[in-house]
Amino acid sequence: MHRRAHFDRLRAIVLVCFACAALPLAHSSAQSFDNLGHQEWSTENGLPQNSIHQIFQSRDGYIWTATEGGIARFNGSGFQAFSQEDNPAFTTNDTCCITQDAKGALWVGTADGLVQYANGAFRHFTLGDGQITIEALAADNANLYILTDSGILVENGDKFTPLPLPSNISPTAIAQASNGALWIATATQLFEYSDGSLKQISSGTEPFANPIQSIGSLHGNAPWIMTRSSVTLLRSGHPRTLQTSRDLPNTRLQSFLEDARGDLWIGTSSGLFVVSKNGGPAEIEPALGANSILSLFEDSEGDIWVGTETAGLHILRRQNFHTLPALSEHVITAVAQSTDGAMWAGTNGDGLDRWQSGKTQHYSASNGLLSDIILALAPGSNGSMWVGTPDGLNHIEGRKIDSYTAADGLPDDLIRSLLVDSDGSLWIGTRRGLAHWKNNAFTIYTEATGLKSNLIGSLVRNAQDPQALWIGTLDGISRLRDGRITTYTTNDGLSGNIITSLLEDSAGTLWIGTKGSGLSRSTPNGFISMQRADLPRSIDSILEDNAGNLWLSSTHGITRVPRDTLIACGTSTSCNPHPEPYGRADGMPTEEASSIGHPAAWKDTAGLLWFATRKGVAITDPNHLSEDRIPPPVVIESFIVDDATIASSSTEIDIPPGHTRFAFAYAGLSFAAPSKVRYRYILEGFDKQWTDAGSRRTAYYTNLPPRHYRFRVQAANNSGGWNEPGAEIGFYVRPAFYRRAWFILLCLALLAAIIVLLYRLRVRRLQRQFDAVLAERNRMAREIHDTLAQSFVGVSVQLELAAQLLAQSHVTAAHEQIDRTRAYVREGLAEARRSIWDLRAITAQDTLPTRLTRLADQTGTPQLQINLTIGGTYRPLAPGVETEVLRIAQEALANVTRHAQATRAAIDLRYHSKRLTLTITDNGRGFDTTNTTLPANGHFGLQGMRERAEQIGANLAVSSVPGQGSTVTLDAPIAAEKGIKTP
Structure with a gap:
């Protein structure tokens, strides 16, 4: 017991320390510098080198870094490095600076001249005799300016000519002004160069204690000037100087940035400091520690990029959620605010904490609680708090802790939910029914009195009908009015029967969260399901902010959805209520919200929303959300055909026949929450509708038929803003020769020719058959004419002779003539047979x-x-x-x-x-x-x-x-x- 008390005292000291910082954070706007997410990359993550001399965002959305090991391009997921090891245009890896000209070409300053990146190819340019050192680059709508150790050069095609300046001006820094002019700094002065004229800009603070080392642009086309010990802001004729050892820590200044909110970021040799636009002392950014800061940059989404000397690349993202570090290792079960403004958080085994005005108080089993596991909280009167545990009920008022168990009349010691009624009575949900404690007596409601389930969950009093109490159970939602219980289930329109959370919104609508069946709401005619694919299926808690948005917590993060839009859309899949999901990328300590106790979420009197999670509390200010409404740029990074990368082209790409595998790698260049960027794509000429790819960055196709195609991809950022134009690439899969029109026409012609030939051969064969039959008929006619006919003629002649002989009474001669006639007949018959049967053998x-x-x-x-x-x-x-x-x-x-x-x-x-x-x-x-x-x-x-x-x-x-x-x-x-x- 002594060791536990000692631990509690230490824990209380830690909580006091954190509470002093946490409470101002929790009740301030989301503008606080502490509410920043941090991520870093080094050579282990793909950077070519850890010294980041400049950070630049090209117009297509990529983040570029200049390092001493080459340059790198970042798409939110990974780096692509370019250096002399893999690109001959780089004759050295030592790079200092990057800019982009009006034509879109990217220029890189190196220790050995310039490198241009245009149309996917790099090209090297040597300046002068090759001994010139490049120090900075700037570009306006017409020219590229190169600051070297011997002056300023202007790019003119493939030539670089000196910028005509007076001989007494030795430039030390250049920068592009918002109005298109070029600012030029010397060691002690600032000039503006425009249309060939040069005029001096008065800083109002000359002389500087140290030479000017860099300059840049503030909002409103005002310049800033930085030396190693000061930063001067020349805004509206009222210069403001931040001096080391006075306004800034006593360290060397190396980089400067004014962000879109007006806050000032100063990179030093001993860390990163920020000065609020509202004034106040410089605050160190703890995520960067004491690293030497070489470069600062704000991208199009408002993220702050930090380049260090030895620790690589960092990003600071403004997040919509923050947490209390003192509770980050605890499973929070329930949160509530007492009537005196104190916040209470129950844990799963670490007791109960109360903090207010920088003071904290810890409660546990060692100092009066029935259990260190807290399952329910309910604020009582006079700043007191009712606490439900697995071992009974506690009431904390000041230093006094009262306890109630089954021995005092509770139906069960395991308390799952609590509700203090308007008359000061207490409703207690247990696993064996509902108890109403009033006037020091308990009234019990169970299945025997009308409940369909004794396991009680969330409780809420109906503001529109003060006599009605809504009770969430494992078998529907019950309404208790005037001692009578009515239960509603899926048969009455609910989306599910396992009720996990209840909320009556400002309009009097009752919202019901279920386990596995989504959301339901009440209507004048009963209940209606609001189950949608774009909302959580298991809802652990429901809150409403002051703007009428519903906040739904689940084991997969927190979702915000406009209440009225959701009601209008209902369950229609064609209507989008624009839900906004939040998770770790938005500052939550974990995406797994707690579902152990009640209430698992709370809206405090300042309008902040508190959510219990398995790694502390997640707190957000719905009135100061950082929302990215700019759709992210989309790029197609590579087009791969059968493992070979095809060079990108603005015209249609011709793909030879025989290829079967096609892959498209794309990226939505949003850096506020890269993991939440969503994609959809369509291959026109093949797909009938868009494919929702989620967060997947590659699309695959196989065995595409020969034809013209156009691949289109769109991306949406974490706020749901879709880039409708997106990116696209057109290509043509050429057919094999046997599938081309000329080959098909040739085959058809050959087929027609074959058919004609076969027809002609058939006709010829029939003609030959006809000719043969005709010839045979002619032959038979000739045979008959030359055999039978001749034989008959001969017989006729012989018979005439025989008749003449008989007439002359030459009987003997007549007999001879008849015998000869008989021989003629036999011979004629033989000739006829030979002719008919074609007996040609002799x-x-x-x-x-x-x-x-x-x-x-x-x-x-x-x-x-x-x-x-x-x-x-x-x-x-x-x-x-x-x-x-x-x-x-x-x-x-x-x-x-x-x-x-x-x-x-x-x-x-x-x-x-x-x-x-x-x-x-x-x-x-x-x-x-x-x-x-x-x-x-x-x-x-x-x-x-x-x-x-x-x-x-x-x-x-x-x-x-x-x-x-x-x-x-x-x-x-x-x-x-x-x-x-x-x-």
């Missing part, structure tokens, strides 16, 4: 001379004598050729028999070395060979002969003179392989 006994001899014998009659002559050496011909020659001879003799009325005919068959000639002559009446009407009159003999001659490649000549007979000559080639042409 034997050696059935050669062309033999067949011609038989033909001559069959055709000859007593009235027609036929003489056959065969000459030359016999040469066998193809069977088809011999058959065609025989048929031509047969047709010629048939014509002689039927039409010539000849008495003699001669057949001459002659074999030559390569040709065969057949000549048939007669002494008949002849005919006119020019007569073309013969086929029309049914005479097809000559036409058939010509067709047969053509089939075997022979020449057929027919000559005749009327009255002088006729001659048929056939000239055919002799070739064993030659046969009838077949289709």
Whole structure:
């Protein structure tokens, strides 16, 4: 017990020390310098070197740092360093300064000339003989000015010419004025250079004790002048000088900044100091300690950047929340303010603390509390406080602590919530029901009297209906009025039945927080769910500020949402009530708010909001919130195709075919809360709608079809302001050659050509088939004409002869003639069969001379004598050729028999070395060979002969003179392989 009391005394001393600083902070505006978040980076985080000589923000939003190890570009997440190790434009890593000209080019001053960064590429410029040392850079709307150890140079294209100045002026510092003029300082004087003229600006404090080492611009185009021991502000003709050992610590001054609020920041060799615009002494910024401060810069969001000599880069962000350091290691369960203005905080195992007016008082089990675990607080009268613990109820009034337990009539010792009523009575929520202590007696309400659950949570008195008490339970919300209990659940419109928090706002609306089911509210007709995806699902506490905003705490931070806008939007996904989330980036000690006790949040009499968390209290002033309403710049940092980075371009990028993986790295350049920057993107030509990427900074696509695309990305800062134009990059994925229009057209043309070719081949095949059928029909017609018809003619002639012999009573001769006729018939039948079945094979006994001899014998009659002559050496011909020659001879003799009325005919068959000639002559009446009407009159003999001659490649000549007979000559080639042409 003695050791615990000693610990409590030590703890009280610490709390007193912190309370003296914490109370003024808690009840002041958020402008306090103590309410600053701090973050630092060094070489371990990607900086090329820890000496930061200048910090600069380019117009695209990047933060640039000049170090002795090169320059670095920061996007809020990481650094990209540029130095001579990876870029030949840097001939040295020692850099001093950075600026940007009117065309957007970035200029870097180094120990060996200038480096220009434009269109993604670096370029080196040498000044003079290369021995010139650059000390500072400045740029206006037309020119770039370079301060060197030998004067000021002006950039003119690729040339650098001296700025014409009087010979008695030796510049020591330059800076750009807000009006576009150039300020030039010497060791003792300040000048303004504009349009070629130079005029002196009086500081009103000359002479300076030390030479001027740097100058800059204040708000309103007023200059400031700094020496190693003083800073002079030349504002409105009333100079103000801050002197070391008088207004500032006795240390060397190295950098200066007036921020957007008007506060003055002075970097020294022994730390960073700040002077409020409202006056007062300089205060040291404890986050920087005694580090030597080389450079200061304020970005577009109001963040203060600090460059040190050995400790790298730092940022000071104004935060909306602060905490009490004395409670930072405690799990806070409940907070409340007593009627005397004191703030009370209960913890989970570390007792109860009360502080007021710089004094603190600690309560624990050692000095009267029933338990060191505090579950509920409720302010009583006269500055007293009711305290609920797991072991009973305490009442603290001054130094007196009273205790109440189940032995005194409580339904249970575990007290979960407390509410002091307007009549001074006390409502006590336990795990076994609700107790009402009035006139030193307890009235108990449980499930037996109408509650649906005995586990009582938050309690609130209905201001619109003072007779009604709202009770949060694990099974809905109950209303106690006139001793009767009515319970409402999800069946009555609530979003959930596990009630965790209650608030009646200034308009009389009851807001109900649930566990896992979001928010609900009361209406004149009952309850309505307000569950939304952009609000917490589990709500541990609800507060309303003086502006009508609701503050919802959860295990994932605190969310502020305008009450009226939320009511108007309801649960509509198309309506945005613009909720604002807060977390560690906003100064909260942790994002996990406490859900152990009641009340877990409190609005004090000054309007400050206190939230219990698992690492102390989070305090905010809703009337002085730092809100960033400027949408963050968005940049596409890299476009990667199959692991190869594509150089950025203002025109459409052409991507060759065959690539499958595409990645876009982008960044929203907001430094107030980089972790809370949200992104959405769309790939026009592929995506149908925007993709909500959250805080992810890379988009991936695979297997994009060949076409034109445009990737667009937008970003929103921690205040929800979206940069609608965003950033974009266009590219064209070229198709493979087999997917190009010319190739497709060529393929279509080839396909059409193939179809036409196949069609023509089909037509040709059908034509050949038709020609073959027609040829076969013609052949059959010729065969029938030359075999059956001739045979019938011969039979007819023989029968006529037989008839004449019988008429003359030559019976014996008639019998012989009939026998000969019978032989003709048999031979005609054989010829018909050979023609029909195309029996073209012949034997050696059935050669062309033999067949011609038989033909001559069959055709000859007593009235027609036929003489056959065969000459030359016999040469066998193809069977088809011999058959065609025989048929031509047969047709010629048939014509002689039927039409010539000849008495003699001669057949001459002659074999030559390569040709065969057949000549048939007669002494008949002849005919006119020019007569073309013969086929029309049914005479097809000559036409058939010509067709047969053509089939075997022979020449057929027919000559005749009327009255002088006729001659048929056939000239055919002799070739064993030659046969009838077949289709």
